[in-house]
Amino acid sequence: METSSAKTVTGFGQKDWVNSRTLGLILFAGILMVAMAVATPSFLTQDTFFSQSRYVAFYVLVAMSQAVCLAVGDLNLTVGAIGSIITVGLGLAISPEFADLSPWIAVPLVFAIGPLTGLLNGIIITRFKIDAFIVTLSMMFVYMGLRSGISGGNSYTIPEGFWWLGQGGLGGWLPFMTIIVLAILWWISYLYRNTVLGRRLLATGSNSDAARLSGINTKRMVVVAHVLSGCFSALAAIMWASWSGNAAPQTGDDWLIISFAVAIIGGTGLSGSLISPLGILVGAVIFKLIQHALVILKINDNYSNTLLGGLILLAIVVDRAREHFGKDGK
Amino acid sequence: MSRNNVFLVVILTCLAATLGGIKWYQSEYSSGAVEPIVLYLPLPHPYCNAVGEGGYAYAEDTGTGVRVVVGQESTQANVNTNVESMYTLGHQGFAIYPVDPAGSKGLFARLNDGGRQVVCYGAEPMEGSAASFAVATDTRQAASQAAEELIRLMGGHGKILNVLESLTDANTPVRKAAIEAVVAKYPGVEIVQTVGDVTTEAKAREKIESALVARGDEVDGVVCTGYTTTVAASVLLSERNAKSGTKRIHFVGLDTDERVLEAIRLGYVDATLAQNPFGHGYISCALIDLMQQGWKPVEPYQFIDSGSVVVTKDNVDDFQSGIQQVTEQIVAELKGRYLVQP
Numbered sequence: 010m011e012t013s014s015a016k017t018v019t020g021f022g023q024k025d026w027v028n029s030r031t032l033g034l035i036l037f038a039g040i041l042m043v044a045m046a047v048a049t050p051s052f053l054t055q056d057t058f059f060s061q062s063r064y065v066a067f068y069v070l071v072a073m074s075q076a077v078c079l080a081v082g083d084l085n086l087t088v089g090a091i092g093s094i095i096t097v098g099l100g101l102a103i104s105p106e107f108a109d110l111s112p113w114i115a116v117p118l119v120f121a122i123g124p125l126t127g128l129l130n131g132i133i134i135t136r137f138k139i140d141a142f143i144v145t146l147s148m149m150f151v152y153m154g155l156r157s158g159i160s161g162g163n164s165y166t167i168p169e170g171f172w173w174l175g176q177g178g179l180g181g182w183l184p185f186m187t188i189i190v191l192a193i194l195w196w197i198s199y200l201y202r203n204t205v206l207g208r209r210l211l212a213t214g215s216n217s218d219a220a221r222l223s224g225i226n227t228k229r230m231v232v233v234a235h236v237l238s239g240c241f242s243a244l245a246a247i248m249w250a251s252w253s254g255n256a257a258p259q260t261g262d263d264w265l266i267i268s269f270a271v272a273i274i275g276g277t278g279l280s281g282s283l284i285s286p287l288g289i290l291v292g293a294v295i296f297k298l299i300q301h302a303l304v305i306l307k308i309n310d311n312y313s314n315t316l317l318g319g320l321i322l323l324a325i326v327v328d329r330a331r332e333h334f335g336k337d338g339k
Numbered sequence: 340m341s342r343n344n345v346f347l348v349v350i351l352t353c354l355a356a357t358l359g360g361i362k363w364y365q366s367e368y369s370s371g372a373v374e375p376i377v378l379y380l381p382l383p384h385p386y387c388n389a390v391g392e393g394g395y396a397y398a399e400d401t402g403t404g405v406r407v408v409v410g411q412e413s414t415q416a417n418v419n420t421n422v423e424s425m426y427t428l429g430h431q432g433f434a435i436y437p438v439d440p441a442g443s444k445g446l447f448a449r450l451n452d453g454g455r456q457v458v459c460y461g462a463e464p465m466e467g468s469a470a471s472f473a474v475a476t477d478t479r480q481a482a483s484q485a486a487e488e489l490i491r492l493m494g495g496h497g498k499i500l501n502v503l504e505s506l507t508d509a510n511t512p513v514r515k516a517a518i519e520a521v522v523a524k525y526p527g528v529e530i531v532q533t534v535g536d537v538t539t540e541a542k543a544r545e546k547i548e549s550a551l552v553a554r555g556d557e558v559d560g561v562v563c564t565g566y567t568t569t570v571a572a573s574v575l576l577s578e579r580n581a582k583s584g585t586k587r588i589h590f591v592g593l594d595t596d597e598r599v600l601e602a603i604r605l606g607y608v609d610a611t612l613a614q615n616p617f618g619h620g621y622i623s624c625a626l627i628d629l630m631q632q633g634w635k636p637v638e639p640y641q642f643i644d645s646g647s648v649v650v651t652k653d654n655v656d657d658f659q660s661g662i663q664q665v666t667e668q669i670v671a672e673l674k675g676r677y678l679v680q681p
Binding site for chain 2: 054164259262
């Protein structure tokens with residue numbers, strides 16, 4: 010009886026593996042892949058897959074740190090600043106010139122800073138009822154100042170013994186980073202599709218007042234979202250440090266634009282309630298494919314940011330048009 | 340199975356079949372050719388443009404394929420993203436400016452593991468990196484040279500405003516130490532103030548102007564050891580020194596922006612140190628080309644001083660020939676001095 014009851018709760022009646030928007034994204038990514046495979050023979054190689062899939066994995070983590078906040082109707086401007094604090098912390102803990110701790114001790118210790126900073130953001134937002142934009146903007150400067158003050162702008166060496174996480178892989182073609190991120194995506198997908206907590210998070214983003222009136226502790230959901238966001242930022246920072254072999258305080262400076270771009274391209278609703286982990290994965294693939302295409306096709310590098318900005322804008326316009334026509338349809 | 344699920348299966352099956360077909364065709368009928376050398380410039384910048392000209396010149400002189408690529412921003416993350424994309428295309432040699440000397444280490448290791456040659460230009464990589472060469476100005480020597488020149492202009496005594504650039508640039512502490520060491524040799528000279536943490540021309544102008552407003556009467560000379568600070572100080576001191584009746588503040592900078600050269604030409608500022616960005620590009624490409632022909636480095640890592648020249652009013656219009664001679668001399672010495680046949 011218990012099992013049968015659980016079955017009726019989990020899944021929430023969803024039969025589709027992907028929604029129609031994500032299907033469209035997969036089709037677009039597929040067309041891009043075919044175009045690039047035709048353009049250059051080196052595209053369909055083991056090296057390309059290994060190299061580019063690591064970026065995709067990294068972008069997914071950065072985007073998830075924003076998407077979980079967007080899904081509850083908030084945003085988080087501290088994603089990169091938390092990443093930089095984690096990086097400096099990792100450098101101090103693991104670098105031979107400083108604490109020289111074993112990665113097995115240092116990484117869990119430093120990782121904990123991520124959810125703690127998220128918890129702090131969430132508590133300030135909910136307890137003092139201040140807009141998330143203002144809180145996270147202020148905290149971004151706090152964290153960035155801390156990282157500069159602590160590090161003095163200097164990078165820390167990551168011992169080669171810890172490079173395996175970011176640089177290693179299975180069979181020379183499947184990076185460990187990719188495997189870990191795919192597992193995380195499965196877990197987060199399960200969380201949002203099949204658990205009560207996930208549905209409460211989405212309900213909070215969909216209509217906070219209605220969710221509160223139906224008994225959901227919406228403030229707690231906002232805090233949970235920021236804690237999750239901190240976890241993703243921490244994971245992204247640790248993986249990047251291992252990958253680059255270096256803990257640079259500037260890490261995270263460019264994450265904000267990536268976090269919004271990939272999350273939005275991946276179908277995360279700007280006004281909350283919508284999150285698609287698979288969509289974010291495909292969004293990250295598209296984002297990276299376009300960056301790779303700029304290099305392959307020798308497009309004037311000076312205009313590449315213009316192209317990326319245009320793509321993000323296009324994704325938002327398509328999203329808005331979809332919402333608009335969707336409403337008309339109703 | 341729902342309609343969406345059917346579409347998903349169809350799309351993924353078609354994609355796999357199409358990509359498989361393309362791969363098969365390419366393996367049977369086509370082979371891609373790419374330039375063997377990549378000269379990577381971190382961002383659009385006058386220094387980078389001059390390095391790029393060196394790369395183009397090498398390609399023209401020798402017929403070797405050189406791909407000059409400009410990044411979007413001067414961060415290690417951006418360098419990694421672009422270079423790894425080019426690595427997958429099959430380019431065999433990379434000349435890279437180590438934006439973050441420590442951060443470049445992982446990238447260089449990956450390139451090296453993939454059998455690619457790596458040469459740094461503009462600055463030295465971190466000790467133990469996989470780069471075979473660094474082609475750059477000897478940072479310590481150039482900063483010392485600039486300080487010596489300034490003290491000579493000041494008549495061997497007076498107070499100096501030392502303007503440094505980005506704190507995160509590995510060269511900054513080297514320059515600071517070199518200038519302080521030179522000043523320590525002269526009992527009549529002291530550094531009245533050091534300003535730094537400057538990454539943009541606007542910030543440099545703001546900081547230098549504040550220092551001059553506060554201590555203008557005390558300062559006898561200004562030394563700048565970065566591009567942005569040199570341009571900002573030249574513009575400010577040109578305005579100040581052009582006014583009659585104001586105390587002349589001597590100036591020695593680094594790099595050769597046209598605004599700096601014009602200020603020297605007009606006599607508003609004294610001197611700047613010309614580096615050899617053209618040589619950074621040209622010599623780096625030559626090294627990679629020779630290594631691809633089978634020449635081996637004499638040592639696992641070697642530093643090649645690309646030279647520098649003090650530019651004053653006397654040589655402002657013909658200093659380039661001196662720089663060009665240095666480049667030619669280094670290129671002529673590559674075989675034998677830095678590289679040997681196995």
